[in-house]
Amino acid sequence: LRRQELIVRDVAPEVLHAGLIGYRRWCEAREAAILAGSKPSIDVRTATEWALRAEPATPAAPVEIIALDTDPSRPGGARYGTLVHAAIATAPLDADLPSITRIVETQGRILAATDDEVASAVQVMQAILAHDVFHRARAADHRGALLRETPITMAVDGVLIEGVADCVFEEDDSYLVIDFKTDQPSGERLEQYRRQVGLYADAVRRTSGKPARAILMCI
Numbered sequence: 001l002r003r004q005e006l007i008v009r010d011v012a013p014e015v016l017h018a019g020l021i022g023y024r025r026w027c028e029a030r031e032a033a034i035l036a037g038s039k040p041s042i043d044v045r046t047a048t049e050w051a052l053r054a055e056p057a058t059p060a061a062p063v064e065i066i067a068l069d070t071d072p073s074r075p076g077g078a079r080y081g082t083l084v085h086a087a088i089a090t091a092p093l094d095a096d097l098p099s100i101t102r103i104v105e106t107q108g109r110i111l112a113a114t115d116d117e118v119a120s121a122v123q124v125m126q127a128i129l130a131h132d133v134f135h136r137a138r139a140a141d142h143r144g145a146l147l148r149e150t151p152i153t154m155a156v157d158g159v160l161i162e163g164v165a166d167c168v169f170e171e172d173d174s175y176l177v178i179d180f181k182t183d184q185p186s187g188e189r190l191e192q193y194r195r196q197v198g199l200y201a202d203a204v205r206r207t208s209g210k211p212a213r214a215i216l217m218c219i
Contacts, residue, residue, distance in 0.1 A: 047152065047163025051196035063194040063201075063214040067184070068127050070219065074120045081182040083113050083121050084219065088166065088180060089149050091125060093138045100125045124182075124219050133178065133215065140169035154203040165200040175212040177201040180219055 045053075086107040091100060101122050108118040128134060140146040146169040154161050167178040179197035183189075193216050201214035 043159045045159055045161055047161055047196050047199055050156070050159065050161045051192045051199065054195050063198050063216055065190075065194075065216045065218065066131070066133065067218040068124070068131070070124065070127075070184075071120070074124075075114070075117045076183065079111055079113060080117050080121070083107055083111050083117055084124055084182050085166070085180060086111070087121055087125050088128065091129070093129060093134060093141055093146075095125075095129065097122075097126065100129075128180075128217070128219060131217075133176075133217070136171060136176070137167060137169050137178075140171055143170075145170040152200050152203045154199065154206070156199070161199065163196070163200060165197075165204070168200075168204060170210075174210050175201070175204045175208060176215060177204055177212055178215045178217055180217050182219055184218055 201212040205212040
């Protein structure tokens with residue numbers, strides 16, 4: 001302060017000393033609060049992060065793998081995967097070809113997808129909806145037993161894991177949990193995907209109290 005004497009000249013030294021001590025205590029308490037607040041009270045991860053870091057022996061539900069016969073020369077990459085997932089999430093399960101085409105083209109404009117990506121995604125959508133699993137999903141939908149893009153939250157070994165299951169439906173007093181991947185994984189990447197959808201199925205089993213099976217659909 002440039003004129004400190006203006007605020008201290010009529011104050012007793014013991015009062016000044018007590019005020020200084022109080023200020024220092026406040027600074028120490030503030031630093032302690034900031035330090036405590038900087039430490040997360042819970043470890044939160046996405047399901048993808050958890051599956052990437054989880055030990056290979058991490059227990060999870062058994063996983064069935066369904067690989068559609070796809071053109072190896074088709075487009076790939078993150079944008080293409082997002083396009084296919086967006087179409088799956090929004091298309092009615094009984095959509096015909098004109099409806100599928102309109103939906104994929106709309107999502108393609110949103111994502112600035114190429115014509116080749118849009119054309120390939122239309123073919124993939126046709127193959128998905130024609131698969132036997134989706135005949136069963138449609139039947140579950142008619143019964144009101146189908147969930148799509150379902151948020152999943154689960155605690156595993158003190159870690160709070162959050163993800164989204166692409167498709168979950170009930171049949172024969174059990175649940176089927178489906179996760180879609182637009183690449184053709186192998187090795188550790190395949191194991192990572194298996195852990196992820198297995199985690200979703202385990203969460204559904206714990207929540208519902210009913211058996212749950214996991215399907216990894218490589219499209």
